[in-house]
Amino acid sequence: MFAFFRHRRRQKLLAQPLPPAWREVLQRNVSIVQHLPADQRRRLEGIVQVLLAERRFEGCQGLAITDEIRVTIAGQAALMLLGEEGYYFDRVPSVLVYPTRYAREHAVGNAGPVEVDAELLGESWHRGSIILSWPAVLSGGRDPADGRNLVLHEFAHHLDGLDGEMGGTPPLASTQAHDHWRAVFDREYARLCDEVAAGQETLLDPYGTTSQAELFAVATECFFERPAELAVRHPELFACLQGFYKLDPRQWFAAGTRAAPPRMASGDAAAESRKRPGGSTRQLPPEDDEDGTLVPEDLPPLATADQYFTRGSEYLDLGRYELADADLSQAVRLAPQDVEARIELARVRLYLGRWESALETVERALRQAPDDDEARLLRAMCRAALGEYAAALDDFDRLAELPSDDIHAHYYRGLARVECGRIQEALADFSRVIALDPDDAEAWYERARCHDL
Incomplete structure (x- = not known):
């Protein structure tokens, strides 16, 4: 997604x-x-x-x-x-x-360049x-x-x-x-x-x-x-x-x-x-971070909001949420009208467990674009994470459908549904999460809890 x-x-x-x-x-x-x-x-x-x-x-x-x-x-x-x-x-x-x-x-030895x-x-x-x-x-x-x-x-x-x-x-x-x-x-x-x-x-x-x-x-x-x-x-x-x-x-x-x-x-x-050595292209990350130790303070500065958005989105794809938060925050600062950047930033903060900050960020996105379904879906997940189940379910119900492969959306909707007494629908959501990720222990637990209710 x-x-x-x-x-x-x-x-x-x-x-x-x-x-x-x-x-x-x-x-x-x-x-x-x-x-x-x-x-x-x-x-x-x-x-x-x-x-x-x-x-x-x-x-x-x-x-x-x-x-x-x-x-x-x-x-x-x-x-x-x-x-x-x-x-x-x-x-x-x-x-x-x-x-x-x-x-x-071409090569460096203990005493410096050798060729x-x-x-x-x-x-x-x-x-x-x-x-x-x-x-x-x-x-x-x-x-x-x-x-x-x-x-x-x-x-x-x-x-x-x-x-x-x-x-x-x-x-x-x-x-x-x-x-x-x-x-x-x-x-x-x-x-x-x-x-x-x-x-x-x-x-x-x-x-x-x-x-x-x-x-x-x-x-x-x-x-x-x-x-x-x-x-x-x-x-x-x-x-x-x-x-x-x-x-x-x-x-x-x-x-x-x-x-x-x-x-x-x-x-x-x-x-x-034009002689050149061989080599191969490795996968992302966008920066040289093979050992995964890069921290936000080490990120090189970029020139535009679009560039920060792109690099932040790539870090989000990689699960490097702290780095993604730093870049997407900068994208929003440079382009406060950019709704997509706010939505991505809210998503990162949700995954980091910063639910209140995520909710505040996505609320601002919805004030800019009240009909944006992606923002509404994200607000629903934030509300469910904060225990605001009725409000979350209201947002979920206003969406035509969820992305079929979005584990987080189905999991949080399942939480909201079970807490609001819609057990069979919650079962369907948790079953979907398990189908997408059979190792999701929380989804197995919540589905078992549904059977006990």
């Missing part, structure tokens, strides 16, 4: 018009946008707004993050989501942007963060047909790692699809390696011979920027990517779109400079 609020917020962002200044940035720095049909251009602008509201951008080595940087990166990444519904790079906690190429310490990699343009790391060089972002976005785009490349690595391993096979719908993908990529990888070894011209970046993970990333670049050529020269590979991204970018480009020169197997300094 928590995802309901995020979905509703995202639908609002998707429907909002893009600020004119941001649209100008897209036209200037994400040149593929000029080729998109009107409906997909509108969708891309909506995706950009979701990404800017939810993802964190950080400047490195003194680079100040501007709207131009944020919109340019989000616009290029949004191309990959035009066929997707529901995933907005949720597991990318931050995008780090450097003012130029950068060096990374330093060549200068890099970008990385996608197992903790989910994306690292980009701003000049490379600009050059990749402004040329829509050279088959090279750093943002597409690194975000492809992220998608590849969603199943826990960056091996060149992103999460797919079925075992059959997985097996077919592997067979195609095995053949394509062997073919690219043979062509590069023979010094032949290749459509795909020779850097794809590094690993199948890199083959997926460079193929993604080509799929979005040189789709017609990819479909002709690598039809099976194109079909795999078309099925995965649920798009056919060939439709975006006119027949006369210029093609970039083919890649040579040697002397490709740019490909060499």
Whole structure:
């Protein structure tokens, strides 16, 4: 149910018009946008707004993050989501942007760094963060047909790692699809390696011979920027990517779109400079908190109420209620008119056992939105937790139905019903809780108590 609020917020962002200044940035720095049909251009602008509201951008080595940087990166990444519904790079906690190429310490021994990699343009790391060089972002976005785009490349690595391993096979719908993908990529990888070894011209970046993970990333670049050529020269590979991204970018480009020169197997300094280590993307939390010891005081500050709302909702999903309380409280302080943020904050406080504070918070939400069923449901649960059973039942009865999978709602309605003498209905509620969670000892106890009454 928590995802309901995020979905509703995202639908609002998707429907909002893009600020004119941001649209100008897209036209200037994400040149593929000029080729998109009107409906997909509108969708891309909506995706950009979701990404800017939810993802964190950080400047490195003194680079100040501007709207131009944020919109340019989000616009290029949004191309990959035009066929997707529901995933907005949720597991990318931050995008780090450097003012130029950068060096990374590859290993650290007792006496300090023992190896330093060549200068890099970008990385996608197992903790989910994306690292980009701003000049490379600009050059990749402004040329829509050279088959090279750093943002597409690194975000492809992220998608590849969603199943826990960056091996060149992103999460797919079925075992059959997985097996077919592997067979195609095995053949394509062997073919690219043979062509590069023979010094032949290749459509795909020779850097794809590094690993199948890199083959997926460079193929993604080509799929979005040189789709017609990819479909002709690598039809099976194109079909795999078309099925995965649920798009056919060939439709975006006119027949006369210029093609970039083919890649040579040697002397490709740019490909060499893009070396990156492997890694895998782990699950949330949004911050680096693997041992679960992060406290509210340690949370890094964010820029907007939407960003606090998003991170707080993610902590709520994880059961990290103290952290969720801190972020959602800040979201409410920054945007006191935000009813959804108040509702989520009240939910957190209910789960923390701060029932009076939860009730006060949700009452304020209902004053702002008297007909909001989510707020009314939450008030009913708060009232039941406080022993105000008749008032709680009045709220429950005014709702058309409860979410079928909401354990808390059924449990608290069961409490209100049994205390108000509606035993058979209470039995049904506690039975529903047990069906959802057979280990819920309190529900077993309350159902037994109903049988004794």
